[in-house]
Amino acid sequence: MANVLVIDDDEAICSLLAFGLGRAGHTVECARTLERGLTLLEHKDFSVALLDVLMPDGNGLDILPRIRKAPSAPEVIIITGAGVSGAELAIKNGAWDYVQKPFSLKEVTLPLVRALEYRQEKARASQPQVIFNRDRIIGSSPKFVECLNLMAMAATTDSTVLIQGETGTGKELFARAIHDNSARKSRDFIVVDCAALPSTLIESVLFGHRKGSFTGADKTTDGLIKAADSGTLFLDEVGELPLEAQKSFLRILQEKSFRPIGSQTEVRSDFRLLAATNRDLEAMSEEGTFRKDLLFRLRSLTIELPPMRNRLEDIKELTLYHTSRLCERFGLGTKAVSPEFFEYMTAYAWPGNVRELVNTLEGAITVARFDHTLLPPHLPQHIRVYFAKISDAKPRTDGFREADRPAPNPDSFPTLKEYRRDAIAEVERAYLVKLMEHAQGDFRKACDVSGVSRSRLYDLLKSHKVDF
Numbered sequence: 001m002a003n004v005l006v007i008d009d010d011e012a013i014c015s016l017l018a019f020g021l022g023r024a025g026h027t028v029e030c031a032r033t034l035e036r037g038l039t040l041l042e043h044k045d046f047s048v049a050l051l052d053v054l055m056p057d058g059n060g061l062d063i064l065p066r067i068r069k070a071p072s073a074p075e076v077i078i079i080t081g082a083g084v085s086g087a088e089l090a091i092k093n094g095a096w097d098y099v100q101k102p103f104s105l106k107e108v109t110l111p112l113v114r115a116l117e118y119r120q121e122k123a124r125a126s127q128p129q130v131i132f133n134r135d136r137i138i139g140s141s142p143k144f145v146e147c148l149n150l151m152a153m154a155a156t157t158d159s160t161v162l163i164q165g166e167t168g169t170g171k172e173l174f175a176r177a178i179h180d181n182s183a184r185k186s187r188d189f190i191v192v193d194c195a196a197l198p199s200t201l202i203e204s205v206l207f208g209h210r211k212g213s214f215t216g217a218d219k220t221t222d223g224l225i226k227a228a229d230s231g232t233l234f235l236d237e238v239g240e241l242p243l244e245a246q247k248s249f250l251r252i253l254q255e256k257s258f259r260p261i262g263s264q265t266e267v268r269s270d271f272r273l274l275a276a277t278n279r280d281l282e283a284m285s286e287e288g289t290f291r292k293d294l295l296f297r298l299r300s301l302t303i304e305l306p307p308m309r310n311r312l313e314d315i316k317e318l319t320l321y322h323t324s325r326l327c328e329r330f331g332l333g334t335k336a337v338s339p340e341f342f343e344y345m346t347a348y349a350w351p352g353n354v355r356e357l358v359n360t361l362e363g364a365i366t367v368a369r370f371d372h373t374l375l376p377p378h379l380p381q382h383i384r385v386y387f388a389k390i391s392d393a394k395p396r397t398d399g400f401r402e403a404d405r406p407a408p409n410p411d412s413f414p415t416l417k418e419y420r421r422d423a424i425a426e427v428e429r430a431y432l433v434k435l436m437e438h439a440q441g442d443f444r445k446a447c448d449v450s451g452v453s454r455s456r457l458y459d460l461l462k463s464h465k466v467d468f
C-alpha cells in the first residue's frame with residue numbers, strides 16, 4: 001500500500017481522507033499549509049499527493065512543479081473548488097487528475113488507485129533489470145526497455161554484440177553505452193565506419209603498415225585494430241565491409257592477432273568487438289555478399305533497436321530531452337513545448353528515426369529563437385503537410401461523412417486550425433468510445449490495443465468525457 005500526502009487546510013477533508021484511505025491500507029499524512037507539505041516531501045517518500053488549490057499560504061498550482069521534482073516525485077491529484085479550467089491547466093502541467101469539491105471518498109479513490117497502478121507500471125518499465133548508466137539514452141516504451149536490458153547484460157560480458165536497426169535509431173549510442181559500462185571503459189572506444197573506408201586503404205587503416213611498405217607509406221602506423229587493444233572496436237555499417245576485408249577480419253577474430261602490411265611479425269590485440277548495421281545481414285549472406293561464418297561470429301548477442309514508429313510513447317520524452325539540451329547548446333533559455341507540437345511530432349512517421357527528430361528540433365528551435373514555446377508553425381513544412389494529410393485522410397469511425405458536417409456559420413467562420421481541431425476531436429472521441437467498448441472497459445487492454453500510454457489514454461478519456 002502507498003504513502004499518501006494530503007495538502008489541504010480543510011480539517012474535515014483531511015480527516016475524511018485520513019480515515020477512508022487509511023482504512024484501504026494507505027498511510028496518510030496531512031499538511032495544512034503548502035510550506036508544511038513541501039517540508040514533508042523533502043523528508044519522506046510519497047507515491048501520491050492530493051493537493052488543494054486555494055491554500056492559506058498561496059496557490060497549490062504554483063508548487064506543482066516543486067512537488068513533481070521532490071525526491072519521490074509523487075503523482076499529484078488536484079483538489080479544487082475553483083472551477084475546472086485551473087485543474088485542466090494543472091493536468092497539462094503534470095498533475096495526474098483532479099477532483100472537485102465536494103467529493104465522495106469513492107471519487108478520490110478511483111483516480112488514486114489508477115495513479116498508483118500507473119506509477120507501478122512506470123517504475124517497472126523504466127527500470128532496466130541490471131544497474132546501468134543510461135545517461136543520454138531516452139525511452140521507456142516496453143520494446144525499448146527490452147533493448148536497454150539486453151544492453152545492460154551485454155556490458156557485463158565481453159562477448160561480441162551485433163546492434164541492428166534502421167538509420168538513426170541509436171546504434172552508435174548503444175555501442176558507446178556498452179563500452180562505457182563495461183570493464184574496458186577506461187580504454188579506447190574505436191569506431192570504424194566501414195561505409196567510409198576507401199577500398200584501397202582498408203587493410204592499412206585496420207591493420208596498420210610498416211614505413212615504406214607501399215608508395216606513400218612514409219611512416220609506420222599502428223592501425224585501428226591495434227588502437228583498440230584492451231578497449232572496444234566498433235564496426236559501424238559492418239554490412240558495407242567488402243568480402244576480402246571480411247575474410248581478413250574473420251581470421252583476426254579467431255586468432256586475435258594479425259600482420260601489419262609490410263611486417264614479418266604478428267601483432268596481438270585484445271579488443272572487444274561491437275558491430276552495427278541497418279542491412280539485413282542474413283539476406284546478404286544468402287545472396288553471398290556477406291560471409292556466413294563472420295555473421296555467426298558477430299551475432300553472439302543481437303540487439304534489435306525499434307524504429308521511432310514502433311515507440312511513439314517515447315516521442316514526448318525524447319522531444320523534451322533534446323529541446324532542453326539544444327536550447328542549452330544554443331545559449332537560449334529553456335522553451336516549453338505546446339501540446340499541439342507534441343501532436344504533430346507523434347503523428348509523423350520519422351523515417352530517419354531519432355536523428356531526424358533531433359535535426360527537426362534543432363530547426364524548430366532556430367525558427368522559434370525568441371518564442372518561449374514551441375508550436376506547430378515552428379516545424380518544417382513537410383511535417384505540417386504530413387499532419388494535414390493524415391488528419392484529412394483519417395477514416396470516420398462513427399459513420400459520419402465529411403459532407404454531413406454542418407457548413408460553418410458565415411458570421412463566425414472558423415480558422416482552418418479551429419476547424420481541423422474540432423474535426424480531430426470528433427474523430428478522437430468516436431475512436432475512444434469504440435476502443436473502450438472493444439476493450440470492455442479493461443484499461444490495460446485499451447492501452448495495448450491503441451498503442452497509447454496509460455497517462456495519455458487517461459487524459460484523453462477524461463478530456464472527451466468518455467466513461468471507462
Ligand SMILES: Nc1ncnc2c1ncn2[C@@H]1O[C@H](COP(=O)(O)OP(=O)(O)OP(=O)(O)O)[C@@H](O)[C@H]1O
Binds near residue numbers: 137138170278355358
Ligand atoms: N534513445 C535515444 N535517446 C536520446 N538520443 C538518441 C536516442 N537514440 C538516438 N539518439 C540520438 O539520435 C542521433 C542518432 O543516433 P546514432 O548515431 O546512435 O544512430 P545510428 O543508428 O547509429 O545511425 P546510423 O545508422 O545512421 O549510423 C544521435 O544524435 C543520438 O544522440
